Amino acid sequence: MSTALRSDRIAHILKEEIDKLQQAGSLSIPKEPGGWWHQYVCPHHHTELVFDDGQVDATDFACPHGCSIEGEAYRGAWLVFKHQLLARVALQAAAVYAALGEVSYARLSKRLLVEYAEQFPLYPVHPEAQSWMLKGRAFHQALTEAIWSTTLIRAYLLLRDKGVVFDGKEQAAIDVFLGLLAGSMEEYRHILIHERNNAENNYTAWLNASLSCVYAARGEQAALEALIEGQGGFKHHLSIGVKPDQFEFEGSTYYHVFVLRAYLIAAEMAQRFGIDLYAVTGAEGQSMRGMLEALAELADDQGALPALHDGPLARAPYAREIAEIAEQGLAIYGIAGLAPVLREAYRQLGAAGGEQLEALLYGTDERPQAPAAPRASRLWPDAGFVIGRVAGNPLSFLADFGEHGGSHGHYDKLHLTLMHPAQTLTPDFGMVPYGSHMRKSWFAETSSHNTVSLDGMSQAPHEGRCVRYEAANDGKSVYAWLQSTGAYEGCTMNRHLLLTDEWLLDWFQVELAEGARSIEWWMHPAFQPLTGTLEERDEVYTLRIKEKDASASAIAELKLPIIGGLVPDAGQLQLSYALGENTVVFHTALAESGDELLAVQTPGDSIDPSQPLTAVLHRRNDRRADFIHVYRADSSASIIRVSTQEIEITVPGQPESASRIQLTEDKGLIFI
Template identity: 35%
Template sequence: MAALTITRERGGWWHAYVCPAHGVELDHGDLLGDPFPRAGAACRYGCRVDTEAVRGARTVLAHQAAAQRLRHLACGGPAERSEALRLLLEYAELYAALPSTHPGAAGWMLHGRLFHQALTEAIWAVAVSHAIRTLAAHRDMRAELAALLPFLRSLGDRAGEARAELRHKGEIRSNYTAWLAAAETCCRSAALAVEGADPDTVQLAGHYGLFEHMRVAMHEDGWEWEGSTYYHLFVLHAYLLALRGGEPERLPGDIAEVLGAMITALAGIATSAGTLPALHDGPYRREAQSAEISEVATLADQLFAGAPLAAVALAAGKDTATELPADLVGWFTGPRLPARTVRRTFPDAGYAVFRTAGIHALLDAGPHGGGHGHLDKLSLYLYADDGTAWQPDPGQVPYAHRSFRTHYAGTKAHPAFRVDDAEQAPCDAVLDGDTGRCTGAYDGVSAVRRIVTDPRYLLDILVLEADTERLLTAQLRPGTDLDVVAQGPDRARTVWGDSQSAVMTGQHVSSPPAEFTVVAHPGPADDPARTCQGVDWSTTGRHAVFVSVYQSAEATPPVRRLSLSERTVHIDLADGTVATHSIGR
């Protein structure tokens, strides 16, 4: 392999690495071997994009890839370790020559030096510091590594300054804080290792505010306060990387509980095959995120017994060719903590998971989630046990694509409810067992969604009440093929999936009769240019009940008919039995 050459260009904002026409992330190419393409960065649809923002975004990706490569080199033989040292000294020289802040950063950003954002710089610094710490295990290299101590000090100081700025703004819960505190902890740990000391990462994590962040940014049910799968993983990754070499049994009791709850929260929402729903902001499917999930799962399995994320790691591994960093072996010292119980209901975040009849369902009925929340209250997401995304949370595009970002954060992109064809207002819903309630999405409108599980089917009852006559709509937003058959003015049948995926059937009925209209909508956010077929199920009035019953194709006996009386749902099954359920309004 040719010697690695690091770019001396400063990085921008990776979210700008997106096709303006199609909303897809641009092709990375060989970040460590290839310069920026002469014709421009490629889009999967054939576009070529060359702007200053796109070049800066690719430079971010190149620096981050170089930092990960340094972690691998540091674990290699003498030649690889010497190469890692050479590159680290180059980075130290480059960083020392930079002005204190990046002049190209937007005004809203927390400025970095090598990158637009201090957050990006902290992520890079964590990887760089781990490479240095790995090299420091070789006593014969410590004299040369001492030249990197000012570099580590500068990286840690910059992260500390940015963290202090967030504290001054009252934004201590920000996900940035987790990575800034992790960078401070990791840089100091690496410096101590170079000096020949044994870093006490548990003590350092407390000193640099990592534990403080865990205590203020997590719900009691284990979810990061924004309720985003991506940002939950993001901060958990920072925590685990910062605690390298720590003894699990020395963690403060409440911190061990937070980490255990965060890990089991991911296990709780995952399908049996390990698919993680992309709740709120975050990529729907991205190779780099799959690599991050694999690393988090590997570290989690070293911290807690019971391999809580084994299925998640297996699923993520199918979506990434990135090799796990070689330094992960023996990340923690001492025995693992006892296994935690996986839960399926999260009252603080407002998520409830239901598994029955081959269906994995998730009801979203919680807080808005701040800047990373979506206008999606009472959405119902439907997956197969094998991970087929019949009706997924669609995720989010890279943030620089403003129109698609607005779309994917909006109501029309989600299997939620809508009134008068308008977007929901940012608001909180409340989860009460198997029922979600929302009164703040539209003035004068209350919504209740209840999920009923039976070994034979999953039942969805959505009731909308308005104080005046309004256009009331329930939305179906498939991520797979959808076939629709109208069966009368108040009912329809649907088939989800195809011969290459798991298949689900749906029976749908409403009161009063509502139009079950097929509509086109952008598919999940990994490919916004792909059009999917969905349904807007609408009626005008002050009251509407929308009822659906779902089964996987393998479930028996099949549902033959779904009907409503004034207060009751009737489900006729092929074996001659009739199940009834209260509408509950």
Template identity: 50%
Template sequence: MRIGEKLQQYRWAEEIAGQLERELAPLLGAEPVIPAEPGGWWHQYVCPEHHTELLFDPLEEDATEFLCPYGCALHGEPYRGAWLVMKHQSCARFALEAAALYAAGRGRRYADWSAGVLLRYAEQFPKYPVHPEAEGWMLKGRAFHQALTEAIWATTLLRAGLLLTDEGYEFAEAEKLDLFFAMLEESMTQARKLLAEEQGKPESNYTAWLNAALACVYARNRDETKMRELVDGFAGLKHHLTIGVNPDQMEYEGTTYYHVFVLRAYFIAAEMAERFGIDLYAARGEQGQSFEGMLDVLADLANERGELPALHDGPYRRVPYSREIAETVEIGYARYGKAGCVPILREAYRYMYGSPQRAGLEALLYGQGSWEPDARSEDEAQAKQRGSRLLETSGFVIGRRPGGRLSFYADYGPHGGSHGHDDKLHLTIAGRDGWLAPELGMVPYGSGLRKDWYACAQSHNTVAVNNRSQAAHTGELVRYEDGESGTYVWLRSTEAYPGCRLERHLWLTDRWLLDWFVAELDSEATIDWWMHSPRLEPAYRRELWQPPANRLLDDGEGPYRFVRPLAEWTAGSGESVCSVEMSAAAGGEGAALSMLAPPGSRIMLAETPGPADNPARSMNGLLHRQHGTSASFVTAYSDSSRPAAFAGPEAAAAGTRAVELSWPGERWRARLDPAEGLRLERI
């Protein structure tokens, strides 16, 4: 559907066109200005003290001082080069916005301004050298350190040019654009050959974007022969779908961010191929991989609020990422009409604009239909009826009961390579109002906290041994059962530490989750069970919480140097159950966490770095520490007004294999058998 038709059909489209006019108003009074310098690497646009992304104003014409949200002022490289990346990308985005307003009938001046951006880049691009300061591992670009960044930027410029042409605009100096896009084609082709053939990495997410950029060039040049070769050839669109996406429909690196990243590139390529009558929206990989299947994975990963978990590398959240989500999911929603897309879109727009209504460029370009307000109840009701899902190849389990209070995400699969974390048997927990125990995401790669904290086991909701992070490895799914009484998952890891076996048993019902984690080692060790939450507060007998005996949890050299103990729970007479209240970052309904504390164990409440979008905004960590050759961590999560009670003669004993747990009106017996796993019966 063309933009002009949307304005006639949807009220939201007309409102968004007005919004974009206001955004571009400060720029339209002058000729477009682009940087004469090439950009560097965006990941270095981060404060070295607070590890937070630096502030960026897209309307600032030039910058020599770069501020972090906490007031730090930085100068010179690498911040200048990283700022230039943001600036070049914003110039391309403004060109696309102006083209969209021309298509919306707002006047030729928008087309002329958009065309002016393209022509200035056409003049400047040949002057950029193949980047001499790019790091050795990078595929080098001209306008940026990386050919990957160049491909993404190029697709935005090319889509702007195509939109203008589609609306009948004629470029005055088309020969300059011909040279520009010919150079881009040559650069993208060389990078693709180097990556896919010489380096032997055709499955890389880079390949998807090099393909998308080339597809845009071929569409602009009306070159059907090259487009068909790109679709069907080695490392082409269909081949990449087979090798870059797992049979369970998750991008092969097992990271939510790169899943969105690759699907967005696929949709751009499909849009270009459709100009030649080639339908890639229905394409299938050799194991059934499809764009629609990838979209379904996103819908299943999202919590009830519509937030996506930051599995492995990827930002917790930032505005550019939310734009990528909005674009990808809007295209998917328009093509496949999946109700599960709506909560994701609402959350993306809520984060960008403060309201869960359509807004901004992505909505105007790609949005179709209307899910506000009439369709809201139907869409959200359908989304809440989702059940559990196993992503077996990627190694993730989503535990969810239709209409249930809690849901969980457990990670046992492949490490994820350069984008993986030391997080096997990690547990993410969501309530109805957002994350209660989230994935923290990943800071920009230029931050030292990337490997020192956010990739380490201690920043995840799993077990760490002897103050060390886990080894990179793959865990094992022993059992997955999803029936009327609940969802049961049994996970195992034997390679996280030498001579160590870790097992996690999860049992989810409509009202509560039981988490039973067992560690067995060949020799005595300190075994730490971690649970991170936006806010944790003692929920029962606060007098049992005392100042911590030690402010340091290790020698101060490893990940624990970022942890500050706040309080320590000391078991009183007859006390063996510690309860705290977990709250979501967005507020609303929380959960009660109740854990058994065997004699000799220590439970500490600590302050830890916050989610990766703002590490300096601390959050809470709960550390349950045991020492020996074995440890058993038994924890129940439930409605915050109903903390679990544990009973039974062995309930608090080290190595216990049987407990009774109860809430008002219900009581259960749980037994853990080494061969049969966890079994529950109501009593």
């Protein structure tokens, strides 16, 4: 299909979407400002509430499990979605007009723009906003306002590009809107950059994007150039808000996409003045190309991005954002690795053929195909992530040893994600909307991640390090030695990950300076483990949650039912996980005297925490612990402890496959 034919097909699909909304009478602008979208979450099930695009108005809000929720906070959050929908419809209608030339869609887009411009001065500087927020008019947060405004102004510019004329009264209203918006965005930039000394904040990227749109709409090239070059501007933010290895400084995939999208909007506006920001690099080589390539390398084999630190595991608005940047990454930079990322985003949206506004605005049919060769292992030394991949082994791993991540970080150092082309087996389960108390009581805590905790307490916010990273020259193995000394006082944790073409070895060693404690190794599979004997246990696991800056006595508790004890056979526990039809991953744990292996019922993932999952807890009450686990696809492997620092791994039925591995002080794991 030619580009023209594909665009025409997509435009007709988008036109039908608009027609349905018009028929439902849902394209009227609310006179009330929006609140904070993160409060649109069920207080009972902690799932995001349902938003119906065709709904005209709402005062009660549906949970996917049947709850009916009422309250001003939920109403305010619903209004955020409504305002964002209407801005998107304005842009979508402008795009349909640009593609098909049907004037009624230009009129619709223009009506929405002018009505918002007239209403904007009537919204108050939001009195209901929380104290920490930079306040908006149309929303609690100026951040939400900045994002919303870029969509409206892009619609306005697209209409102007296609010859649509605004009369004197209409243009005067838009000029007032642009003036008020510019004033607040400039004020908040000053607060963030100069008063709070927080120019690297992801907020700044969006204030810049909004102002870039304002300056483009007004034709103010000098103002845009000053914004690009000045403190906290495009080039400066790229240098301080992104690590030299191309990852957003908070270590969050979601906020990486979030900031990158703002950068791309600023670049789109600059291009209107003949200024090319697409090739700009930061002080240490940071670039939009590099940020896009990082996402292509980070995605699993299906194209899904991991939910590192704060961010949703999957969510339709997020999928649209991913689609927007992936379309541009393919069209502008030709990054073939983004093709599966884009396909997965559209799959989540139920638009396998790319029948989306993002495809119409940014897409091209001249997309490079993803390379046939498997992706290599990769270390991000500044962001603190490592991926291990070996040709011939369907298993791969992703581990996190980097900075805590500030307000968007998790207490998850040395977390391990285990991936397979069929499914990711042990993902980071993401983050619920911030209005849910489970944000802090579970999803950010150490025990919800695939790492080690002590005594039911979470790690301190800290940064680990990569002691050694080595990909073998023959391509048959990759090794990462990750270390943490800041998680708990007097505690040293070393995680050794060795991936070969046969299996993955995870040797997690914990040593305390003094005293025995409950040392707890966690694994959270996304699938119910298949197991043999399960001993009944009348016991719960207690997660102790200390609020930031709270006194030692201010500790909340979350009690998790222990389903039972996992019974090993001849010193080994054998588990398996069915990831799909004819796809099984086998898990072998070395069980030594004094070890407990337990099945623990935990909340579900961040999409639906009310659907419980079963975690594996391997714990030992001691001053030192070695947690030795092996994973293999399709058939199991066995582990024998030869000595304190030496093991042997064999594959049943393949005696020639025996591998003897030693843990040394200087080199870590070595084959002997």
